[in-house]
Amino acid sequence: MSQPSAPAPARRYHHGNLKQALLDAADAILREDGIQGLKLRAIAKRAGVSHTAADPHFGDLSGLLSELAAVGFERLSEAMAQPLPADVPAHANPSGQRIAHGYIGFALANPQLFVLMFRRDVLDRSRPRLQAATATAFQALSSAAGALDGAPNTGPLALPVAGSLIGAWGLVHGIAMLAITDHLSPLLDRVAPSPSPGRWVDAALSAM
Amino acid sequence: MSQPSAPAPARRYHHGNLKQALLDAADAILREDGIQGLKLRAIAKRAGVSHTAADPHFGDLSGLLSELAAVGFERLSEAMAQPLPADVPAHANPSGQRIAHGYIGFALANPQLFVLMFRRDVLDRSRPRLQAATATAFQALSSAAGALDGAPNTGPLALPVAGSLIGAWGLVHGIAMLAITDHLSPLLDRVAPSPSPGRWVDAALSAM
DNA sequence: CCTCCTTCTTTCTAATGGAAAGATAACAGG
DNA sequence: CCTGTTATCTTTCCATTAGAAAGAAGGAGG
Structure with a gap:
């Protein structure tokens, strides 16, 4: 009776899914304690392993945090595809409005994660997953914002078109950051x- | 010959101006090494004192960093009073345009300091100098941005007016943050x- | 001159990220 | 089945950090 046919998920020397378990632990700690709590030892302890067990999977702490940030950008992309909140009336350019509310709504719902995603000093932006997730999210944002100007996703860009993309992105990003930092x-x-x-948020967006 | 009549500015047990000297040292380190370099020991070493000498003046590290952030907000207020850069043509609402370019220009010229000013986790926002400097800067910004709407500096605010203030501030803040974080x-x-x-920057601003 | 109080130094502690070396298990080929 | 190889995880160790505690230095007011 001590040999279960289904392997006990904990206690094994080889965890089997430690990478994801560490990301989950870090995600939970981020929600509960904020970025301050994202210590290597705390994450490892929550996953039930020693504080150096993350090494083979992530290299160092910045590697782990970068993958967590990548998860954040993946979720941000999903959030920008969601419909408008119920209490916000749609007006002109509903696509851009939806993206903007998705961006800011994600930031307000996941403030710590959002801040981490833009903490250049603790991230390793050479991580493939982070680069990919970042590119995807910004592609989604700028394709919607630039649809008005017919901006292509790649190739040369006229200054006024680039300006309108930067303005749109800056607007939602700044509102999100100012709100999060209280x-x-x-x-x-x-x-x-x-x-x-x-x-x-809608009042701020429609004022511009 | 070992007792100079003019007191040597260093080497004295009582520094005399240690508070400012520590702020200067921190400011210099911030420029050279970024926020990462703002360690208590590094700052103290640069000022020529032991690593606990800041205690009586600032309490702890967050106290010192908060005063440095306050200096940043004071400089930001000055920057928003500067005239437009030479290569930017003035258009409608030149006052708001000047403030916006001052805000973003300050951030681009002092990226590390600007990031520090909004790093809620390392600052102690109860510090009087930080509160005062923050209030002054945001007063300057919102008085110019709100002039169009006749928004008072205090008292009740209609939602559309608050929205236009948030939009204007978010726009410049977001552009600055996105640029700084590359x-x-x-x-x-x-x-x-x-x-x-x-x-x-002007292309982004005039697109909105 | 004497005492008090602020300023600054020395010393100590707990916590942290990471390097190094070794233990453990999965897996391959014979 | 058996053995060598490799990736995974633990133990141990070290340098660095912020801050507490205690004491020395020196200025200020009696």
Whole structure:
């Protein structure tokens, strides 16, 4: 009775799925404790392994965090494909509006992960998965934002077209970052009645 | 001959101006090595004191970094009062345009400091100097951006007005952050001839 | 001159990332 | 089945870090 036919998922010397387990542990810690909690020892402990067990899979801490950031960009791409929140009326350019709300909504729902995704100092951007996930997300964003200008996904770009892409991306990115770093509450607290995130985000977007 | 009448500025037990000297040292290290280099020991060594000498002046490392961030916000306020770069033609709302270029120009000229100013995790936002400097900078920014809407500096705010303030601030902040984290070069490299920062920033701003 | 209090140094501790070496298991070929 | 090879994981060790604690140095006011 001590030899289960289904292998016990824990306790084995070779974990079998440690890479994913470490990513899951890091994801959970990121939600609970923020980036501060993403220590090699804490992640490994949560996955039930020693603090150097991540070495063969990720190289070093920045490798692990980069893969986690890649997961974030993959989720961001999905979020930008979601429909608008219910309390936001659609207006002109509904595609761009949907992408913008998806971008900012993802950031507000996953603030720590979003910050990590842009923490250049702790990431190793040469990681293939991170490069791919980043490219995919920004492709989705700029194809929607640039549809108005007929901007191609590659090749030469006229300055005004590049400008409109940068402006659109900067707008949603800046709103997200300012909200996450808690720089907007002094402004939003002066608005009565207190608007839902979807509503004030839409107010900011449609003002531009 | 070993007792100079003019006190040697270094070597004294009581430094006399250690607080400013530590800020200067931290500022220099930030420029040279980035935020990574802002270790208590490195800063203290550069100022010629032991690694705990900052304690009486700043409490802990976050106290020191917060004062440095406050210096950053003070400089940002000055930058937003500067005239437009020479290669940028003025158009409608020149006041807002000037503020925007000042904001982004400051970020591009002091990327490490700008990132530090918004690194919520390493700052102690209860520091009076940081609170004051932040408030001043954002007052300057929003008074110019809100002039069009006649937004008061305090008191209740209608949602569309708050939205336009958030949109304007988010736009410049996002452009600055994306540029600093090196997410715009894939786009800008597709523009020929390579535009100066002032030109592409203006292209992004006037697209919105 | 004497005492108090701030400033700064020395010393110590706990925590961290990572290097190095070794143990363990999976897997291949004979 | 048996043995050598390789990737995975553990143990141990080290340098570096922030900060606490205690004490020395020196200025300020009585």
